[in-house]
Amino acid sequence: MPSLANIAKVRVCSICTKKIEGDATECEDGHPAGRPSKEDSYFIELPLEPQLKMIIEENLSEIFGGCRKQVLECTEEASSYKDITDGTLYKNFYKEVHSESGDRTCCHLSLMISTDGAPVFKSIHCSIWPLYLCILELPSQKRYSVKNVLLIGLWYGVKKPKINSFLEGFLCKIGMLETEGLLVYNKWEDEFVTFKVHLHCCICDLPGKALLFLHKLYNGLFGCMVCFHPGVRLAIRGNVRVYPYAGDQYEMRTSEATRQHALLAQLSGTDVFGVKEFSVLHNYMSVPDGCPVDYMHCILQGTGKWILSAIVDSKNKDLAFFIDADTQRTINAKLQAIAVPHDMERKPRSLEYIKRWKATEMQHFLLYFGLPLLKGILDDDHFHHLAFLTTGLWIFLKNEISKEELALAGEIMRSFCRLMEPLYGERSETINVHSITHLEEQVKCLGPLWTHSAFAFEAMIAHTLTGFKGTR
Numbered sequence: 001m002p003s004l005a006n007i008a009k010v011r012v013c014s015i016c017t018k019k020i021e022g023d024a025t026e027c028e029d030g031h032p033a034g035r036p037s038k039e040d041s042y043f044i045e046l047p048l049e050p051q052l053k054m055i056i057e058e059n060l061s062e063i064f065g066g067c068r069k070q071v072l073e074c075t076e077e078a079s080s081y082k083d084i085t086d087g088t089l090y091k092n093f094y095k096e097v098h099s100e101s102g103d104r105t106c107c108h109l110s111l112m113i114s115t116d117g118a119p120v121f122k123s124i125h126c127s128i129w130p131l132y133l134c135i136l137e138l139p140s141q142k143r144y145s146v147k148n149v150l151l152i153g154l155w156y157g158v159k160k161p162k163i164n165s166f167l168e169g170f171l172c173k174i175g176m177l178e179t180e181g182l183l184v185y186n187k188w189e190d191e192f193v194t195f196k197v198h199l200h201c202c203i204c205d206l207p208g209k210a211l212l213f214l215h216k217l218y219n220g221l222f223g224c225m226v227c228f229h230p231g232v233r234l235a236i237r238g239n240v241r242v243y244p245y246a247g248d249q250y251e252m253r254t255s256e257a258t259r260q261h262a263l264l265a266q267l268s269g270t271d272v273f274g275v276k277e278f279s280v281l282h283n284y285m286s287v288p289d290g291c292p293v294d295y296m297h298c299i300l301q302g303t304g305k306w307i308l309s310a311i312v313d314s315k316n317k318d319l320a321f322f323i324d325a326d327t328q329r330t331i332n333a334k335l336q337a338i339a340v341p342h343d344m345e346r347k348p349r350s351l352e353y354i355k356r357w358k359a360t361e362m363q364h365f366l367l368y369f370g371l372p373l374l375k376g377i378l379d380d381d382h383f384h385h386l387a388f389l390t391t392g393l394w395i396f397l398k399n400e401i402s403k404e405e406l407a408l409a410g411e412i413m414r415s416f417c418r419l420m421e422p423l424y425g426e427r428s429e430t431i432n433v434h435s436i437t438h439l440e441e442q443v444k445c446l447g448p449l450w451t452h453s454a455f456a457f458e459a460m461i462a463h464t465l466t467g468f469k470g471t472r
């Protein structure tokens, strides 16, 4: 990662969030710039080509291997799902690319991008939004390591990034690399090779996706970016929208329709099926296919945590699923007595801290500890329901998922979602629970869930924050 200390930051207008160039006294739209203040937002663009070139050169033989596999396998449907490159999004894209004559002279790389807001300074409500990128043709064990993930941009300030100005410079470079390509020296053959790139998918939590693609948030009408479920607004205090289980009643969104809706929203000035405006990203990747549900936020920090919090919350003491204080103490004692293998970095913490559990703690609980600990404590209905979530997730996260297993996991997860309301009430039918119904199709499109989750970028965020604080 290049040092952040030597990189120019661009100030952003506090009214329209467009650039204020150098010492200019006004922004591109003519708003007065005023004196720099703590309330300002900035963005930093980091060099893309040199970083990309370095990673390609360092991993050249493996990248060539990935590119060869891409050409050889793009025309055949995967018999099972082992990686993101077995998904239909990848195969269909390259089937088209490699059928065009003349395109065999260069190699093609697919990029995954990710962004998420992280708070930086305790004193003010300032957050950073780093933009990361990784190369899918690298083998999965190397793809997500801190060494091979690029930091290509950073937004910081009190306001959230305005996406069209945040991404403009980066997407312009991507456009160049898509058509012209990047020349990389191949020391083995003493020749230059052209690499063309394209944006394959984007990993974010729900607010991040809404921000990037200028879609309404999930508490708004048509807040699901995958299908046309409008949601139902609950008649309680606050703006709570739920997505009651509806089987296949609502159609899936297609990338073509989403693009049309975005264009229409831009022209008319009103939102169309939840799409508020045209995002520049629509020109570079397909939505919803390339913009998947992140299971780390959806299941681990979302639905899994929701259920576990509900069953230990004394507000629910009169409900069937509630676990009383004495039983909770017994579970906590058992949980903390578990001797974990060395590759599980965290020892299990007591359920008292459930709100602060990290995603990995939740993953370990759901996949390994939860069912044995809760057997005989939760009633059968709630226990089997939780077992659906564990089993479905376990299959979606396998290293290799057969088509039969995937269909089974889809069925199990749909049962889980359908039973949510009868077991936990109408408020439990959150967007996260609804999103689980989309995961089977998502695995077909993008491979096992671990290949496209925010876990890949978690270590990077800590790394970036350390570097960032050092430059202030």
Ligand SMILES: [Zn+2]
Pocket (backbone or CB within 6 Å): 013, 014, 015, 016, 017, 018, 027, 028, 029, 030, 031
């Ligand atoms: Zn302005």
Ligand SMILES: [Zn+2]
Pocket (backbone or CB within 6 Å): 224, 225, 226, 227, 228, 229, 434, 435, 438
């Ligand atoms: Zn949906």
